[in-house]
Amino acid sequence: MIEVRGLAKNYGLFRAVDDVSFSVQRGDILGFLGPNGAGKSTTMKMITGFLRPTAGTAVVDGHDVTRDPIEVKRRIGYLPESAPCYPEMTVAEFLGFIAEMRGFRAPVEKAARIRRVVELCHLDGVLGQSIETLSKGFKQRVGFAQALLHDPPVLVLDEPTDGLDPNQKNEVRAIIKQLATQKAVILSTHILEEVDALCTRIIVISRGKVVVDETPDAFRARRPGARLDEIFRELTRGDI
């Protein structure tokens, strides 16, 4: 579903992402781990076509993001870090705008699409509220609803549970798990327990390079009995 080939991004002389390659199949939930500044978000932004790679490319469902970014964007649902939304719009207005941008212009279909994600993300109570008045948890759910609206085959979620309380975290994880059976999901996180609870694969990225690409079981087997964060620390020591 997603083929990342030799992705690299330079910011001036600084190489933020260096030759990152991996692939994600339908049904996979890929946990993207790494310290802050390791290049997780930059990699995701290149896969979604927001940033242009310095080198390499990503192929999503057969479409090359450097050659055909619009087709790639049609197939991806993307939740950017901290879920930016237009603050002055109400939730209903915002989802309506997203629906139209995603090509659902006919009133019946538009309403049906919105209804589906509103139910999925439990937004019924806040539809008429402007986004700036929402709590962090609700904002995150609006961002989630926006990413799911067109039922995309690929989901890219940048720290989807960041800033949520434990109950909300569980809820978001349940939604991701429920959706993931028919989708390819990439999610980045700092929370190692989340990887354990959700992911079918782990990629650890450190200083722009992939240092680990394996299953959670293999990851744990690196040092039997050790806590995940101890293994993580050892692998990313270069970043400190």
Place this chain on the structure above:
Amino acid sequence: MKQISPLFQREFLGYFRTPVAYVFLIIFLLASVGLAFFVGQLFKGNQATLEAYFTFHPWLFLFLIPAAGMRLWSEERRSGTIELLFTLPVTPLEAVLGKFLAAWAFLAAAILLSFPLALTVAWLGDPDWGIMASSYLGSILMAGAYLGVCSLMSALTKNQVVGFVLGLFANLVLVFLGWSVFNGALAAVFPQAIVDLLANFSHTTHFDAFTKGIIDPKDVMFFLSLAGFCLFLNVLALER
């Protein structure tokens, strides 16, 4: 290009979802009509024209259009919604045009809301409606050119104040080139041919003919191509 319509709607209605629209419209009308009455001596001129209203537009636009245009792109950059926008299936050109056209329509509405002034003149005397119409047309076209410049400046920065100052300065240069006082000073240094050439790049030079009732395709093309050129650079500025 069919993505322009939802973008246009979101942006245009966005003005009315915040106090921006109301503050802007009230200040714009107070300033433009106030100048016509108190500085332009609309009544004392004892003529059934709106010349006293239109003659201040190049100067008024200098401050008010950067105020309306500064948010176009810097706001998206600062709040991070630009990431949301450009991971939707939309090309930079569509996004630039959608936002520009919405802001232009808003400015056109602000200009046309001075219609009670036209009605007053018509009630008191017998105005030349042709001149009135061409003046309105010229003013709206000129507003588009100012706005094009401001949209480009806004795309260069995530700071709205910087966007405002850059937009004001760039437009100031374009006004000065055609201002008789400034031209007089230039003529003392440069040959007249060069002064005339420079004056050709000015808002005021091209606006004057409209206020006399002349719709010259050259003047129309000037405003449209100035806006078009700036929007072209705007698209380039947004490519990453």
